[in-house]
Amino acid sequence: MSRNAESTAFRSALEVIRAVEPRVADAIGAELTDQRESLKLIASENYASPATLLAMGNWFSDKYAEGTVGRRFYAGCQNVDTVEALAAEHARELFGAAHAYVQPHSGIDANLVAFWAVLADRVESPALKKAQVRQVNDLTEADWFALRRELGNQRMLGMSLDAGGHLTHGFRPNISGKMFDQRSYGTDPATGLIDYDRVAEAAREFKPLILVGGYSAYPRKVNFRILREIADSVGATFMVDMAHFAGLVAGKVFTGDFDPVPHAHIVTTTTHKSLRGPRGGMVLCQPELADQVDRGCPMVLGGPLPHVMAAKAVALAEARRPDFADYAQRIVDNAQALAEGLLHRGAKLVTGGTDNHLVLIDVSGYGLTGRQAEQALLDSGIVTNRNSVPQDPNGAWYTSGIRIGTPALTTRGLGTAEMDQTAELIHTVLTQTTAGANADGTPSKAKYTLDPGLADKVARQATDLLATHPLYPSVDLG
Numbered sequence: 001m002s003r004n005a006e007s008t009a010f011r012s013a014l015e016v017i018r019a020v021e022p023r024v025a026d027a028i029g030a031e032l033t034d035q036r037e038s039l040k041l042i043a044s045e046n047y048a049s050p051a052t053l054l055a056m057g058n059w060f061s062d063k064y065a066e067g068t069v070g071r072r073f074y075a076g077c078q079n080v081d082t083v084e085a086l087a088a089e090h091a092r093e094l095f096g097a098a099h100a101y102v103q104p105h106s107g108i109d110a111n112l113v114a115f116w117a118v119l120a121d122r123v124e125s126p127a128l129k130k131a132q133v134r135q136v137n138d139l140t141e142a143d144w145f146a147l148r149r150e151l152g153n154q155r156m157l158g159m160s161l162d163a164g165g166h167l168t169h170g171f172r173p174n175i176s177g178k179m180f181d182q183r184s185y186g187t188d189p190a191t192g193l194i195d196y197d198r199v200a201e202a203a204r205e206f207k208p209l210i211l212v213g214g215y216s217a218y219p220r221k222v223n224f225r226i227l228r229e230i231a232d233s234v235g236a237t238f239m240v241d242m243a244h245f246a247g248l249v250a251g252k253v254f255t256g257d258f259d260p261v262p263h264a265h266i267v268t269t270t271t272h273k274s275l276r277g278p279r280g281g282m283v284l285c286q287p288e289l290a291d292q293v294d295r296g297c298p299m300v301l302g303g304p305l306p307h308v309m310a311a312k313a314v315a316l317a318e319a320r321r322p323d324f325a326d327y328a329q330r331i332v333d334n335a336q337a338l339a340e341g342l343l344h345r346g347a348k349l350v351t352g353g354t355d356n357h358l359v360l361i362d363v364s365g366y367g368l369t370g371r372q373a374e375q376a377l378l379d380s381g382i383v384t385n386r387n388s389v390p391q392d393p394n395g396a397w398y399t400s401g402i403r404i405g406t407p408a409l410t411t412r413g414l415g416t417a418e419m420d421q422t423a424e425l426i427h428t429v430l431t432q433t434t435a436g437a438n439a440d441g442t443p444s445k446a447k448y449t450l451d452p453g454l455a456d457k458v459a460r461q462a463t464d465l466l467a468t469h470p471l472y473p474s475v476d477l478g
């Protein structure tokens, strides 16, 4: 593809938008500038290809297509069928899955589809039917309780939030925490690693309907073969949320016991993190769950987004190319170089390192909360997010951790040498930041001081580092 074609495509699109609402065109242009200039270390973000981005900006957006391929509730879906079938085929081939459902709009939606599929597969109950036809918002706490009691076992065992689990794995701020009685497995306080014997013990005691594997802030591989054995031993359905590491599975960095697809009954993912596709979700499953999964829309999803399914097909086709495996391996090499660079400068890392795409810094080692560290880094042009660490004394709002990840910088082409420079920038900012105090003299979890001159200097160094690896070099907006 010529650089000219990509520049022309985006320039023309902006020209058309500008003619209607110039402020939107300006904001789109400004977003590209911001993304080009920031050292993006948010572990869940990436940069989709121009082809993926362009596949979303068209008339597929205008089409309703409830149902699935060949079985729609609307007429005229033949072209939607084409892209949905293509996306599903690429997903099946890429991951070696029996069935793929590419309609979920996000990871939360994908998990909701999976939960209802497992429940519907297991239970035929009047209460469940009632819940399907009523507005979820109408259900009171008592309704939920009665519903769960009528359905019998509606228990979920997943990784605890502070150990790196996700809100949708049965926690209260998410609907999954109302649908399920949840219990968590954590990590070994000494090593920070999952203790599979403890998971087995918890499963034996709790007897969950669903055992959930997967995480959004655990920096290590997970042995999915062992988790499946644990699920089988208590008759649970084994579900894996691989949203964070789907790119590492696709790129065959995680294979054998560490590839969830052959082990889990059902696997959910987003498509935009390490997989580098459009914003969206996806469900892969074994044949016995396929019919229920395909009922995701209209069971729990609004109308499918055909333009996003088209972009999923493009991104999944890209992930099937040999160079994607190289990309996936470089993500991990970079994360390990970043971890090494931080460790040898004295940082404290949860689990002492990483074998995936993310690193979790325990910033209490710098005398800071996660919130202070996140803001100080942002002042210095480094974009991260604060995150709980296991048994976090500062809770989920202030936290004691900073989560950083390498999928986005790896897409830009940064390598291990630049990761060491990045570690130096992070360490410099965190050592030079001092926790502040409240007006009454008590320690503040939010206030901090950082010399603005130092922050500016680091921001310039970050920009210099990025200048050697321009983002979307093929796109020149003029």
Ligand code: DSN
Binding pocket: 044, 107, 216
């Ligand atoms: N928001 C995503 C993340 O940052 O990990 C997960 O939902």
